[in-house]
Amino acid sequence: MSTALQRVIGGESWAAYCEGLKAAGETILRADAPDSLLDRAEGWRLLSRYARLGLQMMLEFADPDFPVFYAASDDTIKVFLPNPDNLYCNATIAGDREYRVHGRRGSVAYLSFGTKANRYAIDGTMASTGELEAKEMRIDADGRFELLLSARPQPGNWLPMAADSSMLIVRQTFLDRRTETAAELHIECLSAPSAPAPLSAAALDAGLTRALAFVQGTAKLVADWAAWVAQHPNQLAAAPYVAASMRVGGDPKICYYHGYWRLAPDEALLIETEVPDCPYWNFQLANHWLESLDCQHRRVHLNKHDARLNPDGSLTLLIAAEDVGVGNFIDSDHHAQGGMLLRWVGADAHPQPRCRVVKLDALRHRAR
Template sequence: MQHSSQPAQPPHRPRAEHALLAPLVGLVLAALFVGCSFGRAPIEEARSASPESGIEVHPVIASEPPALTEGWTGFLQGLERARRNLEDPSAYPPEPTDRNLAEGYRYLLGHLARIIEAETEGHPDFPYFRRSVSMMAKWTIENPDTMYLSATIDAAGTYRIRGQALDTTGWRTSEPGVGYPRAPRVVIFQTTTAVVGQTGRLEEMAECRNQTLDALDQFLLEIDDDGRFEILVAAERPEGYAGNFLATRAELPCRNAGGGITIQAREATQLNVREIFSDWDAEMPLDLEIVRLDKRGESRPPRTPEEMGRHLDEIGRRLANQIVFWNLLHEFGLEVRGDRDDDGRTAFPMNALNPPAPPFIAGGTAGAGQLYAAGSFELAEDEALVVRVAAPAEPHYIGFQLGNLWGEGPDQANYVSSLTGTQNPVASDGARWYVVSARDPGTAGWVDTTGLPKGTIGMRFIYRDPPAAGDMPTIETFRVRTDEVRTVLPTDTPSVTPDARRQQVHARQLHIQRRWRQY
């Protein structure tokens, strides 16, 4: 039953370069769980277009600010570099199948949309929570159960977050199914130093560029009887202040290339929020606001040509860098296309998952307090990967997710392409069972590949208290034909009819509209 086709291998980096990249693999894994020249000629050509088009044509303005012209040129050059990074083998993109290319171009546009907002609207004096991941802008091998928010901050500033949650009984007890409607299962606030991938270099993961300074989750968050809370965000906790607090400055450890640890003074530039939903039918997003206390009521200055020119150039640069960074991560960090550092194994095992492990916090900005397990799949249309997950200590949250080779979760609204612990309860043998396949096996636990023949698998575990060594989750995998999955599953695994599956998808569609407030 083994599927033995081998995809074409992209060009290897030289062995010496492998040796330099090898120390990064562990950091990358832990951190996850993270041109053509355009001048004035085309612009003038467009502006001199025939008036028969019905478009009013204006001549080039001789006094047009050079900063805007230069910024626009840089933006277009970055856009073209990003496009080439989708297809050029030297940038290590996925295999150029029709689906990979179609998704790749939409993936590029998603990056562009979020980078435009972050670059032009993100301001540390006038913060707000923008959606750093959305249904349009998916990246970082994101968790489809999560709403990711981010605000731009200045480490020298003092900020106040105010929020309100619905029923939070589950935060205090970890009991499932308590209260309706209720708060997200997990909420994590983090101050972080930088956005992953901005340099376009995989080596940034070893340079401790992207680090978490401080974090606060639902277990520690102080709230009143109505679910209201405040969080003070500043460089230092004020004397006598005992409320919720996040630091924007900290001395952090960093593992250097030689394996030693150095301590560095770091400052936050971002405040990130994760709202993680387990019961999609009952859990609702938080209401949140953020303000810089010494800037309340002030007006943001109008943009200047110089400022906008810098934004345009930076958008193009970041776009191209993000595309190539995640290509390199999949190729050399995760090794989804085979052993790239010649150590006889792949970082993401094929049709299997690594054992759950915590992130190395100095290596990146992965969700604080989470355990991760990850691997990859490659399945024929009539094959399934059955995954058995036994967790002797029940996690507060558990999620099972897929990803395409660009690092995006498949459409979680219109497919059952992920499952939470609530959506896939423990079976009669004390474990959770998942069936990863393109065809519906007609059983509980199906995770739809959405037709992807190859992709990544991720699992996230969050505990109230760290589990003992003997209580860590264990994972087994079985590769079988889709019509043979019941030979592996517990005999009492429920069947799911086509009509019940449509109802399952419909409930997901409604939740995604509520979560992202797609009114």
């Protein structure tokens, strides 16, 4: 009897998964993590969300012969500062196979495809192995397209893969969800058998092991990143984080300005910057665990379409617990600290934002 078979029959696979989830809780209790009720509760919820995503990614949708698109980030699963303007579609792939993606372009402002070597469960990285934007593709007049994924070059629309490519990520970025339509996407493996094999002991045991490693590794990655960026609070910077952003799955066409905000109840963070010529930009707030805040009910992010620019074309953002009528208000949503991120996408320049903490009373007087 194989080891995996013994572990599944005897229940050790499941027991190890559950014990590992319990151990992952030590990340939430780290000394460098905030211990308020809200921050602690969101930390425990984070682990429950990662557990759900880990099982989807490593067990439910893990067959590279029968890939399907699923959302690795949505309104309730938020891994490492996901863009609230994005619709994320992920699919499991393997570098020794070839795939066909087809559908309609839609009208989203930005559409990109990327193959990744997903090592979140190993070392917290997600290396890029191929990138392609919709504007670089051949698309029919009615919006239909076909895209081939493979390690060997292909004619037409081709997205490169590497031997260790394991994930396809599609980013659809909306400027205005009320008027834009999402792309229609389908994926198939070109060498798949006629039907999936029954669930085996090896697949279940390995899936649970990888799902647990994803929870533990990703939680540690997020906690480490938050602690790192928090060393320089209330500032936005790109240079220190460029390489790290790419290692965790960032889009190379995007310039990311990371930061960590921390405010007292009577304070606000004023951010001022020039705005480059680019098809899309946005700014967002997150909690300590780098989950984007509640964009469904509060104004916790802003993009090019919604922003009010100053007469000289510059941008002023105000992070605070209340709107005092200065600049573009970004609601801190009952939080006292957390991550923040500014993205310039396809920009001709990358201006450095200027950040300073100000008293709300002073801003109230200024707004009169």
